Amino acid sequence: MSKPLLTMEGIVAGYGGGDVLRGVTFDVPEGKITCVVGPNGAGKSTVMKAISGLLKPRLGTITLRGEKLVGKSPRQILDLGIVQVPQNHSLFKDMTVHENIDLGGYTIKDRSKVSKRAAAVYDLFPQVRGWAQMKAGALSGGQQRLVEFARALMLDPKLILLDEPSMGLSPMVLKSVFDAARQMNANGATVLLVEQNARAGLKLSHHGVVMENGTVRLAGTGREVLEHPEIGELYLGGAVKKA
């Protein structure tokens, strides 16, 4: 396992009415895709919010290459190179796809750099270039996901957080969205993925983390987690065992 880009240690966090995360510890290896799986309510999305600064943990540390993230604002964390693609669709629907992409570079003051980044992003996702002048709201769910990915790449992030990218997508579309995630990773970004669709998510990933009840139950390579008998029974449906 390569050295961790992000380390989460003993994170305890919640929304006021009790703790959702009860001591979460795991590493996100650099340059890899890591997938967090687990049943509903295990705290997967809360992990994402704790990293991106939308939720302040009560206890524990999160570090990006040794730099502490807890206590930093979402904007500061964004500036450190961590971007989040949330679970719900997050495009500006009445704006064009290009305006959306452009807003991904909102924090970059230098306009020529924004154009350069947009060109690089379009090169990585040529389909998105084709939709540039369309209203974002007119795209299908899967297409919107790709635009969200493209927008996230505008800041050339070190770490991309994908919160349930498969949500509401058909299996066919799911494949293209996961391909896009793989492409972003091949292009140099570390990806941390949260997936309800555990089997597909783990197949895509180098590294898997299984959460249960606000703690980490098991961590290992994607394959190890997929083939772990107990986990297969519990979360992935028995059919996985034969894989």
Next chain:
Amino acid sequence: MARELTQAIVNGILIGGVYALMAVGLTLIFGVLDIINIAQGVLVILGAYLSYSLFNKAHIDPYIGLLITIPAMFIIGVAIHWAFISRLRGSERTSMTLLVTYAVGLIIEGILYKVYGANNVQISPSYIDSSAHVLGFYIGWVYIWGFVIAVALVGAVYVLLYRTRFGRSVRAIMQNGDAARLVGINVNKVAAITFGVGVAVTAAGGMVFGETNAFNANSGYDLISRLLSIIILGGMGSVGGALGAAVFMLTLESVVTIWQPTWAIAVYYAALVIILLWRPAGLFGQKAVRAQ
């Protein structure tokens, strides 16, 4: 008859332009902050009193005075946001702000009573009664200039929204606040400036209102109920909708006044109810003006 009707329509459009300006402020604040600024009506009256004082005490023409009153109202808006609005958080925020902005309105109204007393006043520069003679119609210059100023300021708001980086962040927040935060937009700062802009336009609205109506500190109530009905009719949060609805409603009122002045207000609100039954999202609203 046709003549009277035309005159009424012209008047309605001219006054509608001024109401549109005041309503644009209200709808912008709603669109970005998700709150209804009940104090907007009283703020218009505050703007009117500022122009009144500048004219009566310092002999500054009300139109020139806008160079002072617009920035002053902007600062007042930002201050209200800082002192009251930005402190409200959590799930009850939207309903709490109704009470808070109502309270802010009462405070301003109280201060205005203290300073100016309860008598009606009007801003009356020398040209107040002069009118233009166009195609056989007499149209007061204050209405024409009020309309021109309103159109210019609504145009300025439009340019601000659609041609600037700030405007892009405003529209982004209106369409998806969480996503705006995720791309690094400072939502609180944009909200403060938007509140300031939304209040700043009341300076001009108030000036024209104060030239065309006698007013006192509690004239704000009639204004806020009209402004609210305009932004509801225009589709909450829609700038273009507020424009169209303001012109439509004021023209309707102006036309009804020809037959039965006492009915004008009743017809105004009856029209509001009927239109909303027919189109719940407002005259110009799509299904959801603010995608959520």
